[in-house]
Amino acid sequence: MGAVKTKRMPRAVREQQMLDAAVRTFGQRGYMAASMDEIAELAGVSKPLVYLYLNSKEDLFTACIRREAKALTEAVRAGTRPGLPADRQLWSGLTAFFTHTARHPDGWAVLHLQARTHGEVFAAEAAAMREEIVAFVTQLILAAARDAHRDPDLPEREVAGLAEALVGAAESLADWANATSGVTARQSAATLMNFAWAGLGDLMAGRRWSPPDDDGGAAGAQAGSISPAT
Template sequence: MREQQMLDAAVRTFGQRGYRAASMDEIAELAGVSKPLVYLYLNSKEDLFTACIRREAKALTSAVYAGVDRSLPADRQLWEGLQAFFTHTARNPDAWSVLHLQARTHGEPFAAETDAMRAEMVVFVTELILAGAREARQDPHLPEREVAGLAEALVGAAESLAAWANTTPGVSARQAAATLMNFAWAGLGNLMEGRPWTPAD
């Protein structure tokens, strides 16, 4: 319980002030514990930050998986996954700041932690794209590299859109999810139906 209190305080502090500016004194005070107790549970500021990243990455991926009914068609699965993603990041803006901004701008080992979460999301989206291709055509011919690229692009777009939505008043999680579905799935649908876009020359 105390460790979760400390992690809650740390996520809030790191998310709002940034990794470098956040102090262990500030985190201990916010958590309502002594600074030595923070060091007892989590040996250093680096370990504390890593623990925050791991907890919040797990919470985000769990929220996305829990939000998707795998018995639905692929487009509905993606829609539900995106809604779960944007709902979670909107409800936990400090956690999203830690994952999307802080962890990636302070090098290793922090970036490796978020890379692992991102890779998991990419695998999930890749499966949805392949499922959509199978639904659209009995014998889909989407090259493996192209599917991987589409999944990377979709995950990257979701990350950027979440950062934008969290700092833009009036944008709901549902609106953000609909924006990305309109941007991505219309094109994916054509691709899966065998109508890819090609340059004129």
């Protein structure tokens, strides 16, 4: 009777194990300090097998960035509930974002810190993910603004900067929340809503803050005043 053969693990499953180990190592130790030896050991495979599947440390890191970026963007899209008022859509999207970054702190570290600081190729991968999220948030705010102003032709540039600012604030807050004990995803989302929605709510109602004139003396245009949108 021949020896019983051990069933081989499917390549896709084995590869995900390697990526799991790599994300954990890159996220906690940093790209430069991480070694293929420790990634292989953590994944429970030989180092040659990691090279066979993923070619090089650079290719492995790129694969990690792409996987984590896809997971984050899918989480944000899935968390946003179409048909709700604008503030509820933003709330659900932010909650999904902070929930994902809290559950996957190593993946977030790979995307937001490591990918951006270790070469243009890696930074471009992270930037593509960020652009997708900014575009999604832009369309969410734009649809709400057009509905509020009853203006289907409201230019996208009117809200594009708001989306950039909102995403940037969410990224910084995610870093802070992951480094601060006891901060929940709901608390992070509520913090950003309290920071951002008052301004967005005024925009939806047609009220905008007007900057002061160059001489700072024009009536009705002092810092902190609110004037109707034109």
